[in-house]
Amino acid sequence: MRNVIIIGSGPAGWTAAVYAARANLQPILFEGHEPGGQLMTTTDVENFPGFPEGIQGPELMRLMREQAKRFGTEIVSELVESLKPIDGGFEVVVKGQAHQAKTVILSTGATARRLGLESEKALYGKGVSACATCDGFFFRGKKVIIVGGGDSAMEEAMFLTRFAEHVTVVHRRAEFRASKIMQERVLNHPKISVIWNAAIEEILGVDVGHVTGVRLKDTVTGETKEIPIDGVFAAIGHEPNVALVKGLVDLDEKGYIQTVPGRALTNIPGLFACGDVQDHRYRQAITAAGSGCMAALEAERYLADHETA
Numbered sequence: 001m002r003n004v005i006i007i008g009s010g011p012a013g014w015t016a017a018v019y020a021a022r023a024n025l026q027p028i029l030f031e032g033h034e035p036g037g038q039l040m041t042t043t044d045v046e047n048f049p050g051f052p053e054g055i056q057g058p059e060l061m062r063l064m065r066e067q068a069k070r071f072g073t074e075i076v077s078e079l080v081e082s083l084k085p086i087d088g089g090f091e092v093v094v095k096g097q098a099h100q101a102k103t104v105i106l107s108t109g110a111t112a113r114r115l116g117l118e119s120e121k122a123l124y125g126k127g128v129s130a131c132a133t134c135d136g137f138f139f140r141g142k143k144v145i146i147v148g149g150g151d152s153a154m155e156e157a158m159f160l161t162r163f164a165e166h167v168t169v170v171h172r173r174a175e176f177r178a179s180k181i182m183q184e185r186v187l188n189h190p191k192i193s194v195i196w197n198a199a200i201e202e203i204l205g206v207d208v209g210h211v212t213g214v215r216l217k218d219t220v221t222g223e224t225k226e227i228p229i230d231g232v233f234a235a236i237g238h239e240p241n242v243a244l245v246k247g248l249v250d251l252d253e254k255g256y257i258q259t260v261p262g263r264a265l266t267n268i269p270g271l272f273a274c275g276d277v278q279d280h281r282y283r284q285a286i287t288a289a290g291s292g293c294m295a296a297l298e299a300e301r302y303l304a305d306h307e308t309a
């Protein structure tokens with residue numbers, strides 16, 4: 001039985017691995033089928049301390065992976081299929097093979113929610129994006145739509161005005177849920193207009209291979225109309241990747257893993273969580289990394305306590 005299994009390979013997982021490996025816990029990390037997580041679809045990361053000129057998201061992940069490896073983390077490029085408690089620890093199954101450990105650190109992250117349209121899938125990366133900060137640059141002088149009414153939608157709408165000629169926020173209700181200050185910035189911006197009570201029924205342009213417009217449906221009257229547009233950004237929240245632990249650990253009201261405030265502890269002793277899977281508030285690479293460090297320190301203490309017990 002190992003000391004620690006780490007599941008997930010974003011900044012939280014890699015930081016946990018660096019700390020666990022340097023504490024001589026010989027961690028094994030399962031990096032999944034989309035190693036690196038959300039930073040792999042980010043370009044410039046300008047707010048991760050230590051990189052005054054900024055760094056590309058994938059490069060930051062590569063460096064963290066190298067660092068975890070250097071201290072002896074065993075890295076497995078597979079997806080964990082299941083996780084269950086066993087006597088004295090936990091068992092995870094990977095490609096049909098069981099691995100056991102006294103502790104598990106969960107850092108499976110979150111995934112941007114999609115609109116769920118076939119046309120969205122077909123035109124993803126061809127005018128459809130879930131990340132304004134990643135792709136906004138490609139829409140210089142263009143007209144774009146941003147879907148959503150939360151802080152992310154407001155923030156991304158503002159960000160897109162740096163490039164786009166015009167930004168239209170499409171929201172399914174008649175009021176935003178975003179904070180007042182962010183709403184006001186959007187509502188007062190000369191380059192931004194809002195279409196209330198509207199949902200995208202279809203993204204147009206599949207036939208030509210890039211976004212040419214959208215068909216909107218009024219959520220009150222049911223009326224539809226088509227408008228020409230060059231890009232569609234969804235900022236409709238994230239889903240935590242909790243499939244492995246559903247029914248096993250306590251989740252909060254938003255479906256994220258519930259951790260003890262200020263700690264990386266879940267309700268199951270020996271099972272720790274870090275990064276976006278337990279954080280719907282900050283969702284930053286640096287906060288994820290910080291919580292990964294916390295999870296590894298917790299695991300280390302837990303193992304020490306159980307050795308002497």
Ligand code: NAP
Nearest residue numbers: 148149150151152153155172173177235236237238280281
């Ligand atoms: P959010 O607050 O959950 O907002 C999601 C928005 O998308 C809501 O307006 C929701 O509509 C809409 N939506 C959800 N599913 C949809 C669908 N299928 N079709 C159309 N619209 C849909 O998510 P978020 O904006 O990503 O923010 C997450 C958290 O991070 C929040 O706590 C937020 O305050 C925080 N945050 C803070 C900042 C900041 O302070 N700088 C920046 C970004 C995020 P309804 O309103 O109708 O539900």
